[in-house]
Amino acid sequence: MVSPVPPALTSLTHWGAFTATVDSGDVASVTPLPGDADPSPALGNLPGSVRHRSRVTTPAVRRGWLEGGPGPSDRRGADEFVAVSWDELTDLLADELRRVVHTHGNEAIYGGSYGWASAGRFHHAQSQVHRFLNCLGGYTFSRHSYSLGATGVIMPRVVGTHDDLFKRSTQWDVIVEHTDLMVCFGGMALKNTGVNHGGTTAHPARDALRRFRERGGQIVSFSPLRDDVDGPCDWYAAVPGTDVAIMLALAHVLASESLADRDFLATYCVGYERFERYLLGVDDGVPKSPQWAACICGLSAEELTALARRMAAARTIVTVSWSLQRTRHGEQAPWMGLTLAAMLGQIGLPGGGFGHGYGSMNEPGLPPLRCGLPRLPQGVNPVSSFIPVAAVSDMLLHPGEMFDYNGIRLVYPDIKLVYWAGGNPFHHHQNIPRLRRALGRPDTVVVHEPYWTAMAKHADIVVPSTTFLEREDFSGSKNDPVLMAMPKMTEPYAQSRDDYQTFAALARNLGFEEAFTEGRTTREWLAHLYRTWSTSLDFDVPTFDDFWRAGRLRLPTEEGLTLLADFRSDPTTHRLGTPSGLIEIFSATIDAFGYDDCRGHPAWFEPTEWLGGPRAADYPLHLIANQPASRLHSQLDGGAASQQSKVEGREPIRMNPSDAQARGLVGGDVVRVFNDRGACLAGVLLDAGVRPQVVQLSTGAWFDPVDPTDPDAMCVHGNPNVLTDDVGTSSLARGCTGAHVLVEVVKFTGPPPPVRAHEPPVIR
Numbered sequence: 001m002v003s004p005v006p007p008a009l010t011s012l013t014h015w016g017a018f019t020a021t022v023d024s025g026d027v028a029s030v031t032p033l034p035g036d037a038d039p040s041p042a043l044g045n046l047p048g049s050v051r052h053r054s055r056v057t058t059p060a061v062r063r064g065w066l067e068g069g070p071g072p073s074d075r076r077g078a079d080e081f082v083a084v085s086w087d088e089l090t091d092l093l094a095d096e097l098r099r100v101v102h103t104h105g106n107e108a109i110y111g112g113s114y115g116w117a118s119a120g121r122f123h124h125a126q127s128q129v130h131r132f133l134n135c136l137g138g139y140t141f142s143r144h145s146y147s148l149g150a151t152g153v154i155m156p157r158v159v160g161t162h163d164d165l166f167k168r169s170t171q172w173d174v175i176v177e178h179t180d181l182m183v184c185f186g187g188m189a190l191k192n193t194g195v196n197h198g199g200t201t202a203h204p205a206r207d208a209l210r211r212f213r214e215r216g217g218q219i220v221s222f223s224p225l226r227d228d229v230d231g232p233c234d235w236y237a238a239v240p241g242t243d244v245a246i247m248l249a250l251a252h253v254l255a256s257e258s259l260a261d262r263d264f265l266a267t268y269c270v271g272y273e274r275f276e277r278y279l280l281g282v283d284d285g286v287p288k289s290p291q292w293a294a295c296i297c298g299l300s301a302e303e304l305t306a307l308a309r310r311m312a313a314a315r316t317i318v319t320v321s322w323s324l325q326r327t328r329h330g331e332q333a334p335w336m337g338l339t340l341a342a343m344l345g346q347i348g349l350p351g352g353g354f355g356h357g358y359g360s361m362n363e364p365g366l367p368p369l370r371c372g373l374p375r376l377p378q379g380v381n382p383v384s385s386f387i388p389v390a391a392v393s394d395m396l397l398h399p400g401e402m403f404d405y406n407g408i409r410l411v412y413p414d415i416k417l418v419y420w421a422g423g424n425p426f427h428h429h430q431n432i433p434r435l436r437r438a439l440g441r442p443d444t445v446v447v448h449e450p451y452w453t454a455m456a457k458h459a460d461i462v463v464p465s466t467t468f469l470e471r472e473d474f475s476g477s478k479n480d481p482v483l484m485a486m487p488k489m490t491e492p493y494a495q496s497r498d499d500y501q502t503f504a505a506l507a508r509n510l511g512f513e514e515a516f517t518e519g520r521t522t523r524e525w526l527a528h529l530y531r532t533w534s535t536s537l538d539f540d541v542p543t544f545d546d547f548w549r550a551g552r553l554r555l556p557t558e559e560g561l562t563l564l565a566d567f568r569s570d571p572t573t574h575r576l577g578t579p580s581g582l583i584e585i586f587s588a589t590i591d592a593f594g595y596d597d598c599r600g601h602p603a604w605f606e607p608t609e610w611l612g613g614p615r616a617a618d619y620p621l622h623l624i625a626n627q628p629a630s631r632l633h634s635q636l637d638g639g640a641a642s643q644q645s646k647v648e649g650r651e652p653i654r655m656n657p658s659d660a661q662a663r664g665l666v667g668g669d670v671v672r673v674f675n676d677r678g679a680c681l682a683g684v685l686l687d688a689g690v691r692p693q694v695v696q697l698s699t700g701a702w703f704d705p706v707d708p709t710d711p712d713a714m715c716v717h718g719n720p721n722v723l724t725d726d727v728g729t730s731s732l733a734r735g736c737t738g739a740h741v742l743v744e745v746v747k748f749t750g751p752p753p754p755v756r757a758h759e760p761p762v763i764r
Ligand SMILES: Nc1nc2c(c(=O)[nH]1)N[C@H]1C(S)=C(S)[C@@H](COP(=O)(O)OP(=O)(O)OC[C@H]3O[C@@H](n4cnc5c(=O)[nH]c(N)nc54)[C@H](O)[C@@H]3O)O[C@H]1N2
Pocket: 114, 115, 116, 117, 118, 123, 125, 146, 147, 148, 326, 420, 421, 422, 423, 424, 425, 427, 428, 429, 430, 448, 449, 450, 451, 453, 465, 466, 467, 468, 499, 625, 626, 627, 632, 633, 634, 635, 636, 699, 720, 721, 724, 736, 738, 739
């Protein structure tokens, strides 16, 4: 069971496993794990990452906070820092936590702390910070993710699960063998399959697609970007944000040409009739026909009609990328995709039905583990106050105000202390000018970071963390067959410490060291977590010492899965977790919430940020703010792979040559990308595979304001979140809507300001 390969310097990131050579305290080179058919280019960011100039070398406190004490401040992000000793930092931070808890209660601490941090089950930053804050008496927490904000709420309501849609998705091997047609809304971007939360040792998607095509399988891609599908496909470059209208048109053809599977709808679904009234326009007089959709999406009615017939005649899987739900009314696309698949009647049949996230993450299509993974217990949070994760600025700016979420009314708590470990809100949150103002409101902002990200620069108390390369851990993920040891490759850089060590010292000062550490060293924790986990298994695994020596452990997986096959074979025994136990095409629960932005059945809602609306008169380009190919989010943006992707040191903005020509732009130009919320610089890349009127600027360039004292300052580096709207998907989920934004692009004249994103702040 144990692989004989020595652990040596083999380790794991969210974007793949690798072997490294280490020289002078840093990674010198990396080699992907042998057998990984399609390693992620982001591995190229690791060399030099330990001693990169952007590392936080010392505990540091913002001068204004140190001298003036806690309190709201508009100097966050503009002030200089003062280096302090670890003992001073621990005392200051422990005293501040005591003060906030004593004066305002634990609810006044926001510990939602969203972010991916690094792979590793023990040093998982969110688990560490949550365990620590629970020991302190609790904190205001966050629900869901930026990845799947809308899906995380809508899918449990209509198909009874969220996690299983990915974890138990139809596997690549089943698609290769059985599927004729993959109809992919949002394409199937292989760049994204490099990544899996918790780490991944193999990337089989590219090879699976090759085998799928070899068998005669065909791909239809709805996407503004040609390269969202690698290789041959039928590419439909519709107007972005109109996928639900397209799906409705396809559904309309099925319904009106007797191609819908009425038996499936009657046996496995509820509410099709209610939905069909809307589809056919019985009540509103607007049939959602191909002609209707053509005016919205820019494709022809004939193309849509032909595709619907083709789908009904083949073994078809309808896939919806996660990006489609990271937009206003993002609940609708996965719900309507599921509905369309239900009308085709192939849900639960091998290679047919529905998929969500092929080309969004490595996980969909991969066999799930037959067991759980070791995890650090986080304890119990006695505080009940929470927000949907992407409401962080709303919360900070509107304490005491009520808001809707998933059928309930909640109140934003009055946050005095923000505690972040393992995430970068200046990467993940929308409308950065608004976020900067929001971060001015609390008394204290604490950030644990290995690097001087914009979030660290906006903190009052900066805690230097180690990276995964400087400590021991192990990791794996739900759909990867290997648990990997992550040996320490080099000593902690400068004064950095493991987050665990920081929290242990704080816990000692605050009087709950034993509860937090349980008296264990890191190595003892690893052994303890491993042993606790191994006793829960129904198969034998080697001892922790043997696992650690071997460096990896192959775990059993469940092969041959088709999503919802059990449910199809027996809907009574395998009833879904919905009120009806069936797929809810009409949800009486959601209908009863009475929201005007999410109704009882999937529907077309006109977005705000789209080419068909009035905003496009001022901002005529639709910007796709998607995931970067060269890195994971903002992580290691200073690394070689990420830096090589830049144009004139700025994040590349891809545009169609016709749009560039109309603006007098050529490839390599530095441009100002702007709207009424903000502006950033970017470097032009021309690409005929980008739909006209669309531009694409990935997330992840570190925010770099030309004037740090001005919250509205232009970002000189190319962070699209200075432009995006901080508005939720709907009253149902209030998910992140950062995927889309309307902009205008003009040539930047004069010498472009230098990029200082990766320079540390002034520290005295
Ligand atoms: N406009 C727009 N915005 C988006 C998206 C989009 O599509 N469009 N996508 C969204 C999505 S899906 C996501 S998931 C988010 C991602 O947002 P984040 O997860 O916040 O982004 P990361 O860059 O991964 O941030 C992780 C941070 O953890 C730090 N870190 C690494 N290891 C450790 C450690 O051991 N300890 C500590 N303390 N820190 C560590 C890294 O240096 C890094 O700064 O962004 C979202 N934002």
